[in-house]
Amino acid sequence: MVGLPAAAARGTVAGFSELDRIGTPLTLKRGETVFYEGDPADAYYKVVSGAIRSCKLLADGRRQIGQFFLAGDLFGLGVGATCLFSAEAVTDAVLVRYARQQVDRLVGEAPAVGRCLLLVAARHLTAAHQQMLLLGRKTAEERIASFLLAMAEHSGGDLFLLPMTRADIADYLGLTIETVSRTFTQLRHDGLIALRGTSEVAIADRDALEDIAEGA
Amino acid sequence: MVGLPAAAARGTVAGFSELDRIGTPLTLKRGETVFYEGDPADAYYKVVSGAIRSCKLLADGRRQIGQFFLAGDLFGLGVGATCLFSAEAVTDAVLVRYARQQVDRLVGEAPAVGRCLLLVAARHLTAAHQQMLLLGRKTAEERIASFLLAMAEHSGGDLFLLPMTRADIADYLGLTIETVSRTFTQLRHDGLIALRGTSEVAIADRDALEDIAEGA
DNA sequence: CGTTATTTTGATATACTTCAATAGGGGTGG
DNA sequence: CCACCCCTATTGAAGTATATCAAAATAACG
Numbered sequence: 001m002v003g004l005p006a007a008a009a010r011g012t013v014a015g016f017s018e019l020d021r022i023g024t025p026l027t028l029k030r031g032e033t034v035f036y037e038g039d040p041a042d043a044y045y046k047v048v049s050g051a052i053r054s055c056k057l058l059a060d061g062r063r064q065i066g067q068f069f070l071a072g073d074l075f076g077l078g079v080g081a082t083c084l085f086s087a088e089a090v091t092d093a094v095l096v097r098y099a100r101q102q103v104d105r106l107v108g109e110a111p112a113v114g115r116c117l118l119l120v121a122a123r124h125l126t127a128a129h130q131q132m133l134l135l136g137r138k139t140a141e142e143r144i145a146s147f148l149l150a151m152a153e154h155s156g157g158d159l160f161l162l163p164m165t166r167a168d169i170a171d172y173l174g175l176t177i178e179t180v181s182r183t184f185t186q187l188r189h190d191g192l193i194a195l196r197g198t199s200e201v202a203i204a205d206r207d208a209l210e211d212i213a214e215g216a
Numbered sequence: 217m218v219g220l221p222a223a224a225a226r227g228t229v230a231g232f233s234e235l236d237r238i239g240t241p242l243t244l245k246r247g248e249t250v251f252y253e254g255d256p257a258d259a260y261y262k263v264v265s266g267a268i269r270s271c272k273l274l275a276d277g278r279r280q281i282g283q284f285f286l287a288g289d290l291f292g293l294g295v296g297a298t299c300l301f302s303a304e305a306v307t308d309a310v311l312v313r314y315a316r317q318q319v320d321r322l323v324g325e326a327p328a329v330g331r332c333l334l335l336v337a338a339r340h341l342t343a344a345h346q347q348m349l350l351l352g353r354k355t356a357e358e359r360i361a362s363f364l365l366a367m368a369e370h371s372g373g374d375l376f377l378l379p380m381t382r383a384d385i386a387d388y389l390g391l392t393i394e395t396v397s398r399t400f401t402q403l404r405h406d407g408l409i410a411l412r413g414t415s416e417v418a419i420a421d422r423d424a425l426e427d428i429a430e431g432a
Numbered sequence: 433c434g435t436t437a438t439t440t441t442g443a444t445a446t447a448c449t450t451c452a453a454t455a456g457g458g459g460t461g462g
Numbered sequence: 463c464c465a466c467c468c469c470t471a472t473t474g475a476a477g478t479a480t481a482t483c484a485a486a487a488t489a490a491c492g
Contacts, residue, residue, distance in 0.1 A: 178471095180471095184472095198472095
């Protein structure tokens with residue numbers, strides 16, 4: 001699993017080109033919100049560049065990030081009238097926006113588009129199941145190992161940049177900032193990863209990291 | 217939100233009837249497996265009666281239940297060649313099995329079927345996001361409160377039977393059997409629920425339970 | 433009814449959180 | 463170019479929710 005272009009490995013599939021004709025671009029600065037949980041759900045989005053996070057909040061402000069959407073990813077597929085999570089820019093980002101009404105019409109005309117969307121939804125569901133296993137049953141070390149391997153896979157190599165802060169990682173993995181930081185430090189001391197600065201990561205011992213990630 | 221038939225509230229939507237023509241029934245005893253994680257993914261299933269659990273395992277046996285599928289629910293929508301989780305009967309159950317090849321053909325012929333499947337997938341994705349929030353950020357008490365309210369909503373009333381064991385609930389909520397049991401006891405002592413035997417639950421103070429579930 | 437599986441309850445242990453302080457890093461203005 | 467500041471990250475010490483280990487009680491089942 002190396003060297004696949006990110007778009008091919010993740011979001012883009014056959015039948016997608018029809019969609020591109022009805023999309024309009026959208027530029028976001030770091031921290032800006034694409035839509036809020038509960039907003040009318042009237043569009044789908046594709047990430048062109050940058051990173052987006054999906055967030056859900058509890059009444060007292062506790063936050064859970066459901067997914068990070070990176071270049072090539074499609075998101076916003078909802079059911080019913082309202083968005084089920086809010087979406088925010090992790091970094092400066094460019095999106096393409098597809099009005100829902102037009103997408104739905106397209107699905108009626110071209111079954112390939114429907115299959116494409118179903119495929120994307122199924123992919124997100126796969127990721128969600130993986131994440132539920134992580135959140136429900138993995139230790140902090142196992143969560144960080146899983147996360148780093150997933151980021152490496154997306155980047156297509158063993159050296160990559162983390163676009164998000166420790167706070168984002170913590171809210172994605174169901175941990176605190178401090179535990180994330182301590183676990184990074186520990187993996188570095190154990191020689192499984194190398195860090196340059198705060199965001200550049202190199203996988204140093206992939207096998208050991210994989211053993212940890214799957215609970216061996 | 218009361219009195220809706222379970223099927224209408226959850227799995228069944230317009231465009232479903234086409235599917236029924238190609239389904240074949242399937243009977244399972246408690247504990248039997250529908251399919252294993254990694255099996256070739258060649259069918260979708262609908263629950264007619266009983267309850268099914270989706271499971272993922274870590275190398276050392278730790279288990280996470282992703283979803284419970286109850287009467288009316290459709291499951292097995294996968295991407296690619298293999299099942300992403302195993303599915304087991306929580307109770308004796310009757311399913312309908314839809315061969316994937318035929319479903320895919322149907323999607324090509326009748327766009328409504330595709331929209332239906334997309335809707336089901338989106339519903340599952342909604343549930344998964346809710347569950348990620350629960351697993352990542354909620355306390356044991358909040359998890360149990362959320363779970364009981366969801367079960368009540370499915371049953372259409374405030375009095376219902378739990379078809380699954382404490383072990384299943386624990387593996388669904390990312391807790392241990394003991395913590396599940398202690399939390400049930402505590403909610404009972406606080407007068408928020410009533411229990412008859414081990415599986416009959418009555419919601420006694422819905423407002424208080426909802427406040428807890430959403431982290432107030 | 434005896435036997436086994438499941439659930440509840442109790443005592444202790446621990447992984448992670450919380451609270452608190454220090455250190456680094458990147459940008460801006462002097 | 464350096465100094466300052468703010469934001470983010472790291473490190474440390476103490477606390478806590480939940481896990482683990484162990485036993486009793488209840489329920490399920492032949």
